[in-house]
Amino acid sequence: MTLLAAEALQIGYNGRAALPPIDFRVEAGQMWALIGRNGSGKTTLLRTLLGLLPRVGGRLDRGGTRIGYVPQRLEMDLSVPMRSIDLVRGGQDTGYDFLNPLAPFRARAALQRALEDTGAAAFAGRQFATLSEGQKQRVLLARAISMDPALLVLDEPTSAMDAAAEATAFELISTLMTRRNLGVIVVAHHLAVLARRATHLVYLDADCKLVLSGPSEIVAHDPTFVAHYGDLFHGMAIA
Helix, strand or coil, X not given: CEEEEEEEEECEECCEECCCCEEEEEECCCEEEEECCCCCCHHHHHHHHCCCCCCCEEEEECCCCCEEEECCCCCXXXXXXXXXXXXXXXXXXXXXXXXXXXXXXXXXXXXXXXXXXXXXXXXXXXXXXHCCXXXXXXXXXXXXXXXXXXXXXXXXXXXXXXXXXXXXXXXHHHHHHHHHCCEEEXXXXXXXXXXHCCCEEEEEECCCCEEEEEEHHHHCCCHHHXXXXXXXXXXXXXX
């Protein structure tokens, strides 16, 4: 099942394309990593995929796919007391469905399942600001999946973590993808852990005006990609 499709998609600002046309199609059960050095166009592409920036050209079809989003930085004042469970609950629709009296019960069940699937149930009652970076990420993942999305989009989800916590986080993301049959898009800079998790890659290079997209094994063996990142599949990747 196709969750998101980009066909000859052109991204940029003020009507000017920053990169060549981009083609890729995200299916359920796939993890796509958007990779490239700083300034390569990753953020511009992500914002375009989420509908926060207009596309310059081409076609982008989200087909009504429900998207769960985990931002790189949470826009909230951590000095304001908030329990983790309240933050997760905020990711659900707040409207009342008068035609479906079971909706509140289903929402509570979905919230509980999200907490359990992410391993966040154990500290759901704690203040979010007091959690470790790994625990915070679990809460944000629970928030993103609390409305049962088909596509999960994560912006640098492990940027504040050490290597061990990063490995654990990507293990959890992979588990969620399999358990819930999600499509996943991850924006990443450090590839050492992600390389063997992602099924597909979109490599962006604004300086060289280059876009590579497709299965990880194909993109990762392109000569231009290898020149920048080494051989990802033989432990030679560099940040």
